[in-house]
Amino acid sequence: MAERLAGQHVLVTGVTGFVGEALLHLLLAEVPGVRTSVVVRPKGSITGTDRIAKLLEKPIFAEVVEAAGGVEALMAARVGVVEGDLADVPVLPTDLDAVVHCAGDVSFDPPVDEGFTSNVVGTRDLLGRIDEATAASGRDIHYVHISTAYVAGRRRGSIPEAPVEHDVDLDRELEWGLGQRKAVEDRSREAELLTKERKKAEREHSRAGLLTAARATEAARRQWVKDELVRIGTERARSLGWTDCYTFTKAMGERVVERWAATGKRTSIVRPSIIESALERPHVGWIEGFKMAEPLILAYGRGELPEFPAAADTIVDIVPVDHVVSAIVAVLAHPPEPAEVGYFHVSSGDRNPLTFNVLYTSVRRYFEQHPFTHGDRGAVRLPEWRFPGARSVERLLSTSEKAWKVADYAVGHMPRSDRARDLARKLHQQGRRLEFLRRYLDLYMEYATAELRFSDQRTMALYTSLSAEDQQTFAFDTAVVDWPHYFIDVHCPAVTEPVRRLDELRALRKKPAATGLRGVASGERIAAFFDMDGTLLSSNVIETYLWVRLRELDSTGRLAELGRIAAKVPSLVQAERRSRSDFLRGIYREYDGARLADLDAVVDEHLTSHVLSRLSPDAVRRIREHRAAGHETVLITGAIRPLTRPLLPLFDHIEAADLATDERGVCTGYLASSPLVGESRAAWMQSYAAERGIDMKASYAYADSHSDLPLLEAVGHPVAVRPDVPLYRHARRSHWDVADWASPSGSVRSLTPAGSGS
Structure with missing residues (x-):
């Protein structure tokens, strides 16, 4: 030749x-x-x-x-x-x-x-x-x-x-197929679909801001266009x-x-x-990228493919x-x-048929000899396929998907806690597994049930x-291929080798979130932006109000104040779900009549040690790392400014809520300006960075709440710190770092840290 x-x-x-x-x-x-x-x-x-x-x-x-x-x-x-x-x-x-x-x-x-x-x-x-x-x-x-x-x-x-x-009719189908993009794009802009997606986005993102919800709406519309073009093509093909x-x-x-x-x-x-890895040339097992069988083989080896919708004797x-x-x-x-x-x-x-049963037993034998491991828990347990048929596999998957949706809804509405976050993590992993199974079931069902001999x-x-x-x-001449040998000694080793190498690197890598801070180059400015409540401190604005208020009351007065605030909690929670700004305004009305200078004195004399004791050691360490790297450290919080006074030594700039006062220095119960929440935080950060020549793509941000999504999205290195469930989900989808900064050991949760007789 x-x-x-x-x-x-x-x-x-x-x-x-x-x-x-x-x-x-x-x-x-x-x-x-x-x-x-x-x-x-x-x-x-x-x-x-x-x-x-x-x-x-x-x-x-x-x-x-x-x-x-x-x-x-x-x-x-x-x-x-x-x-x-x-x-x-x-x-x-x-x-x-x-x-x-x-x-x-x-x-x-x-x-x-x-x-x-x-x-x-x-x-x-x-x-x-x-x-x-x-x-x-x-x-x-x-x-x-x-x-x-x-x-x-x-x-x-x-x-x-x-x-x-x-x-x-080739010409007619070609004309039709090429015209579907415009048709579907037009349908995606109709009010019915947009209203549905907008309302869904606003329910999820309203605390972060309406523009965040608008971006989510547009992202959902674009995804709908892609999914609809896939669905239309598949249905036309099958028809x-x-x-x-x-x-x-x-x-x-x-x-x-x-x-x-x-x-x-x-x-x-x-x-x-179906084209897979080389039998001999350019070398045994040579393959580039993932083809048809690789995702399924890897999923099986990880214990994540419980069944497959094929008959044991169907030829692949x-x-x-x-x-x-x-x-x-x-x-x-x-x-x-x-x-x-x-x-x-x-x-x-x-001439040399490979059945799904031979494929399964060969792959299983390979992973029995060379298993993936789950850390210290040893070899992954391999699923045992019984080939129950496509309908049974579809039914099992549909039931699992419904159960997952119920659990996901329940976890999404749980109060913030380590348990809720752990459940969200497990559900995220399970959801990704179900998405994988659904995608490949839908894609491969036709091939797995095909009765073709070419x-x-x-x-x-x-x-x-x-x-x-x-x-x-x-x-x-494909008749020479020994299929068990091909899968056990050629294909599976080639497919799993890069995955095993990656697993080893992950195991060796020490990962405190957002490691690898680099120094600042000449003429460059980098900032690290930190939220306070829930991120640096295990506290919230209701709790910090009570720190200040309860110390000046006697035992009877404290019980009365606690009861009054407790009665307001349901309405405050509803306000926070609607609007973080309204929630903060409701809390800060409680400072009406207080003298601002007295608040500063109370914090300096009685609350500083308590505030510092609530600081996460991991957070302090991270702030110092940024300062050592030459980064500007910025605290941006919805808390009132007096409560940030203990943190002044840690930050180059603190942006907090300022209480409005009258000519006597007495608080009016209002703020001096709108609170920085949601999208307004990101806008302030952009303005601050522009004034100082800060490179936002090289900068960092740390926050714990879904309402801080715009703050985190404004920088190149976002870190979700002990996030609530919605933020955790977004961080995982976006491949952001997730940090679990521990609370200070031995800290005692008290609402009267400086009050007498507490």
Whole structure:
């Protein structure tokens, strides 16, 4: 085959993908007479040429690069770069002999317009560029289209290497698919949907602010658009007999190719089944990224895949990637006659079937020998699959999802506590697991229940026509694969090795939240913003009011005051749920008639030691670390300013609530200005930073409440400290640091820290 292809110029698309990269390696390593060009789009400021240079620095290309005298020499001699994208196919070289089209959307559930754009429009436009190159050079270009065996859709039984029979109107479906983005975007802006999402967002985010709720509403609308485009594509595909939008649009892409081939072009269509790690080349177990089986294998090894919706004897058709690219090279070297499309299945199920039971027992045996571990608790307990059927698995998952929703609602309405936060953490983990199971159940149900056997007679006829040397160099007879050996000794070790390495790094890493403070560079200013109540101090504004008030009352007066405040608590709680500002105003009305100077004196003389005793040692340590790193430390709190006086030595600036006073210095029960809560905190921070030249992306913020979401979002390094449940959930979704600063040991909770007779 090397002789047949010698001197040819072959263009390849999709070389930054799994199959394309393996194909480029095989051509460079075993077909030295071939010159390749690759279509690669720039990525940000990185050019297509730089991307290929980086690709060729990977270990699998080391021998080829060394033999050529370096990456630059290899590219100059054998790897040309055509910068462009299938969304706007560039002009192709005019001296091409063949084109191998590996690129395309390989997601099973793309938004319908994206599936059509990648798999149909991209193919159509590439063929148009090939026509231009042919017209300019007069060369007979062989086009090799990489499709999927699953274009067969929801058929059953033996699938021949032939066109897929259907009477779908390609042009009408293409027009429809490309038009769905606008239609769905328009529907997403209708009042009914927006009202529903806005009310939901305001219920969740009203304490943080209405703009925060508005951003959440818009995020929900965009997610709805994406989900709806996926749903529409899936339903349209299944209504026409395909498993999902991926196989539907790949089948439509084949129809584009068949139309083009009918005009007298040399065309081959290669249909691999499920492509997994290499059996031998470029090395045993080579794989890039997660494919179809990897998430399921890893989830099973972690004990998180209790069942699978397949029958034990159903065939799962898997093929190693090196067999796929070897078959592509063989097809490339044997072009069909003009106008006769050659179809080739690269599959295993017809001659070397792998059943789900063999897959399961092989993977289980691997993890029994090489288990994942749960810290000190030892090996993960592996689920025992009984293959109860798809309906039973669906029923079990639906029941679990309903139970999770009830528990999640209950935890979301629990009072703040360590127990509530621990339950939220466990529910978060369980929710992610259920999301994973739901996603993969919905995606793979069709494949797990498919009764397909892809005939590969034509592919094997091509293989047997090769010389013995070529059969060894370009092996693609899948009958030789020993499936238990493949999974136990090849595939599972390759899939789990990077995960195990990551687990080891996580175990070694000491993680106090937001570690790794860096010093300030010349001319740079970084700040650390801290909330007070609940973050630095285990207190709240009601409690701090009582600290001040109760010390001046006798025992009878204290009981009366406690009773009065207790009676107001329900209304105050309701006010806080509606508006943090209204809640604070209600509390600060209680200071009406107090002399501000007396409040300062009470704090200085009686409360300073008590306030400092309530400071978390972890918080103090963190503040000092920031100061040592040269960062400005800022306290921003809704507490009244007198109560922040004990903290003055720790901060460069304190922004607190100022009580309004009359001309005698007596408090009026009102604030001097609106309290800084929710979005107003973030606005103040931005203004403060702008005045002082502080880099907010490099700055830090620490807070404990969902109402402080805007404060945390305003900086590049947010840290949720002993967060309430809503903030905890947001922090986990956003991958923020979560700190658990312990309360000071031995601190006693007292409402009369300085009062006599307490």
